[in-house]
Amino acid sequence: MNQPEAVMEAWQLGNEEAFEQIYTAFHGPLYSFIYRYTRDEPFSVDIVQDTFLRLQTNKHQYDPSKGALKSYLFQIAYRLMINKLNRRKKWRSLLPFLVPSQESSLHPAEKLTVQQAVSELPDLQRAVILLYYYHDLPQKEIAAILHIPLGTVKSRLHQAIQTLKTHLEVEDL
Amino acid sequence: MKNKTHDHTELAQKLAEYDVDVPDIPRKKSRWSRLVHYLASPAENPVGFLAPARPSFSMTSVIPVLASAAVPVAALLF
Structure with missing residues (x-):
């Protein structure tokens, strides 16, 4: 294409x-x-x-x-x-x-945990993490999509990563 | 999903487990199907607060039983 x-x-x-x-x-x-x-x-x-x-x-x-x-x-x-x-x-x-x-639909325990962890993030953090991790979008474009400053994207991304690491018990903090 | 192995490797692996099945999405929106979906979607019971908290006899379940039992009894008596 x-x-x-x-x-x-x-x-x-x-x-x-x-x-x-x-x-x-x-x-x-x-x-x-x-x-x-x-x-x-x-x-x-x-x-x-x-x-x-x-x-x-x-x-x-x-x-x-x-x-x-x-x-x-x-x-x-x-x-x-x-x-x-x-x-x-x-x-x-x-x-x-x-x-x-x-x-709530039933899923394997591991998937449910990831889904829950993502859905429990605050709205803006959730939007940032989804666009960053799943849609390959640079932070500048995320800022344009969400209509927020670049600095806010960076801080929300950092907060979301820390929250997810805690909820998903990821150890590379 | 973006390969962000340079940072937060384990987190990226965890997030990759959250995959989504994309359904067939017709290009054109059908108003009729939207209405059907809206009407058929599960909603909270507006009189849920009237339902008994635990299993018990209520008048709505007892009255039909009593009424149906009364018919043969009345036929025998009169």
């Missing part, structure tokens, strides 16, 4: 097949990020679909000189997710019984 930015440019110029390539390349990583953040499958599917819908409606707004397509898509997905979670929080406070209950 060509560079994602080149494919995006082709799509902007009218090549509709290019969108298929973009979707194939990024729907998995986006889903994984949202799912690890929320542990809610239908919600994650919804956000992935909304992200590509947003990309389609604003396809000419993307400027490759401002950043990688991957960061751009993660930025859209993260903002959609946070907005939706905030809305859900508001509904939860107004009508607590209408909010879907959290279901």
Whole structure:
């Protein structure tokens, strides 16, 4: 596959097949990020679909000189997710019984520990650790995606690593 | 996942165990399936506080039994 930015440019110029390539390349990583953040499958599917819908409606707004397509898509997905979670929080406070209950699925003990450790991190630390470890994103791009200063990314990453090492009983402190 | 073996090796190995299965995600969103999902998703019982905390006889379970027993008794008597 060509560079994602080149494919995006082709799509902007009218090549509709290019969108298929973009979707194939990024729907998995986006889903994984949202799912690890929320542990809610239908919600994650919804956000992935909304992200590509947003990309389609604003396809000419993307400027490759401002950043990688991957960061751009993660930025859209993260903002959609946070907005939706905030809305859900508001509904939860107004009508607590209408909010879907959290279901815990069974996994091997080791995996559950890793999942729990990640999901118990504070929101921002969780987002930083997911983007850094699972999505190969440099700290500068993480700062752009989460709309926070680079220094905050560094400090949250450090805190998250220390917390995870403690929870997962990793000894190379 | 990024190969961050230069730092936090053991932590990176632990985190790598957390894999995610990506489902088939249709490109176009179906409003109907969203509605079905919303209606079918498990929610808390809004009157859960009325449920007995431990197994016991409640009027809702006893009344049908008494009512069904009363019918043959009434037929015998009258």
